[in-house]
Amino acid sequence: MCIKSNRHITILGGGPAGLAIGYYAKKSQLPFTIYEANKRVGGNCVTLQHDKFLYDSGAHRFHDKDPRVTEEIKQLLGEDLRKINSPSQIFHSGKYIDFPLSPLNLIRNIGADKTLRAGFDFVSSKLRSHKNGSFENYALGAYGKTIANDFLLNYSRKLWGISCKNLSPAVAGKRLEGLNLKTFLLEAISGQKVKTEHLDGSFYYPKMGYGTIVDKLADYCGEGNIKKNAGVTKVFHDHDKIKGVEINGKTQIATEELVSTLPVTLFLRMMDPKPPQKILDLVNSIQFRSLILVGLFLDKETVTPNATVYFPESKYAFTRIIEPRNRSVHMSPQGKTSLIAEIPCQNEDEVWNLKDGELIERITNQLCGIKWIKEREILGSTVYRVHYAYPVLEKGFEQKIEPIMGYLKRFKNLKISGRSGIFKYTHMHDMIGFGHTIIEEYLANYEEKAAAMVSPG
Numbered sequence: 529m530c531i532k533s534n535r536h537i538t539i540l541g542g543g544p545a546g547l548a549i550g551y552y553a554k555k556s557q558l559p560f561t562i563y564e565a566n567k568r569v570g571g572n573c574v575t576l577q578h579d580k581f582l583y584d585s586g587a588h589r590f591h592d593k594d595p596r597v598t599e600e601i602k603q604l605l606g607e608d609l610r611k612i613n614s615p616s617q618i619f620h621s622g623k624y625i626d627f628p629l630s631p632l633n634l635i636r637n638i639g640a641d642k643t644l645r646a647g648f649d650f651v652s653s654k655l656r657s658h659k660n661g662s663f664e665n666y667a668l669g670a671y672g673k674t675i676a677n678d679f680l681l682n683y684s685r686k687l688w689g690i691s692c693k694n695l696s697p698a699v700a701g702k703r704l705e706g707l708n709l710k711t712f713l714l715e716a717i718s719g720q721k722v723k724t725e726h727l728d729g730s731f732y733y734p735k736m737g738y739g740t741i742v743d744k745l746a747d748y749c750g751e752g753n754i755k756k757n758a759g760v761t762k763v764f765h766d767h768d769k770i771k772g773v774e775i776n777g778k779t780q781i782a783t784e785e786l787v788s789t790l791p792v793t794l795f796l797r798m799m800d801p802k803p804p805q806k807i808l809d810l811v812n813s814i815q816f817r818s819l820i821l822v823g824l825f826l827d828k829e830t831v832t833p834n835a836t837v838y839f840p841e842s843k844y845a846f847t848r849i850i851e852p853r854n855r856s857v858h859m860s861p862q863g864k865t866s867l868i869a870e871i872p873c874q875n876e877d878e879v880w881n882l883k884d885g886e887l888i889e890r891i892t893n894q895l896c897g898i899k900w901i902k903e904r905e906i907l908g909s910t911v912y913r914v915h916y917a918y919p920v921l922e923k924g925f926e927q928k929i930e931p932i933m934g935y936l937k938r939f940k941n942l943k944i945s946g947r948s949g950i951f952k953y954t955h956m957h958d959m960i961g962f963g964h965t966i967i968e969e970y971l972a973n974y975e976e977k978a979a980a981m982v983s984p985g
């Protein structure tokens with residue numbers, strides 16, 4: 529049943545989270561407006577273009593985790609959404625190792641001695657307690673020190689920029705389900721590779737890049753409901769309700785219902801009056817990781833068969849290399865390919881402030897060094913900077929986030945969504961699920977109110 533309500537929903541941020549809320553609001557005929565600071569929507573989930581090459585703002589794949597969301601996306605994209613098969617590997621000591629890790633593949637690549645040591649560490653790690661709540665302890669407990677050090681801890685230190693002793697186990701997400709005691713024993717006994725469902729090389733991906741999903745969500749929302757180049761600069765409240773927002777430092781807009789998908793730190797700093805100092809202190813103590821993408825567009829058919837190659841060793845400037853044509857051949861012109869290097873960093877780091885030319889030279893030298901490319905094959909290059917790429921989930925981050933979210937809950941007409949809004953390591957399908965839930969909550973609330981109005985009591 530569709531219930532029409534006059535309560536207008538103001539949505540801050542036109543990334544996947546904001547667009548998903550708009551999408552479900554439109555489906556339920558609820559009035560809404562999305563305010564997006566940028567000149568285009570899609571946030572950190574867009575497909576970019578360089579000449580005839582396409583590439584995404586980071587290595588994206590659609591996770592088939594929530595059947596309701598997958599069905600919705602299949603309907604929205606139709607034939608543009610394809611199930612593809614493209615593996616991922618780790619490049620370590622000049623060798624390619626399957627990801628997720630598998631004992632048989634490890635024997636082949638790191639040698640029987642080291643695999644035996646890894647196997648011994650792995651089984652003995654199961655007998656020891658690793659309960660101090662850090663990612664390091666979690667990884668050591670799950671895999672033993674040989675595997676954890678070579679493949680997980682080095683990589684995570686590069687990705688998150690802090691010691692794994694200070695990282696929460698939550699950063700692992702579902703990534704580390706590849707090698708557990710069951711798969712280890714199954715492979716050792718059967719001599720056959722056991723792949724985990726989540727991490728195998730098959731996933732959904734749109735024909736013309738991941739950004740097609742946000743483009744289709746935006747099309748459905750309708751141009752008139754999305755204000756671009758409309759950056760929120762202030763959020764006015766009376767300690768109980770959000771009264772309005774200021775756009776681009778000048779226009780004030782009154783709000784009835786408000787959903788913010790903006791980074792929670794940004795939202796709280798824009799509140800007028802200011803939140804209590806103890807909340808601002810917590811806000812100042814959490815951080816986000818940025819990401820630099822360096823793209824090289826190549827006059828060669830292919831470099832590797834992989835969707836993504838991971839580089840855990842610290843001597844490489846990047847953590848991952850994506851080859852977009854291995855997700856969809858339409859991402860490169862025929863006979864050509866491209867490589868996109870991901871360099872995670874903080875905005876204060878020297879690397880973030882390097883000139884584009886210096887970044888391109890660094891990546892080119894390293895890729896020529898491992899003989900992936902030759903300089904003369906480079907047709908073009910680009911650099912793209914991603915702000916708020918990941919919330920940094922330090923050990924004990926929950927104790928900071930809970931009071932912040934507790935403070936925001938006091939505002940009766942405010943809801944929070946988005947990866948940086950809720951400060952959780954979430955993905956596109958989560959954003960779409962949150963959008964659905966938020967609109968269902970509004971509808972349930974309106975139904976309750978309507979029932980109360982007609983009830984004789």
Ligand SMILES: Cc1cc2nc3c(=O)[nH]c(=O)nc-3n(C[C@H](O)[C@H](O)[C@H](O)COP(=O)(O)OP(=O)(O)OC[C@H]3O[C@@H](n4cnc5c(N)ncnc54)[C@H](O)[C@@H]3O)c2cc1C
Pocket residue numbers: 540541542543544545546563564565566569570571572573585586587588589590591758759760761789790791794819914916917918945946947948949954955956957959
């Ligand atoms: C490297 C990388 C790889 C990823 N891989 C995957 C993957 O494989 N699969 C997957 O499903 N997801 C993946 N994700 C996650 C996915 O991209 C995010 O979940 C998604 O971008 C978060 O959406 P969001 O709307 O919460 O935030 P964002 O995408 O950050 O959007 C927030 C929006 O708010 C806007 N905004 C900011 N400030 C203001 C302001 N003051 N006023 C108005 N607007 C403002 C921004 O311009 C932006 O458009 C990946 C992310 C990264 C960075």
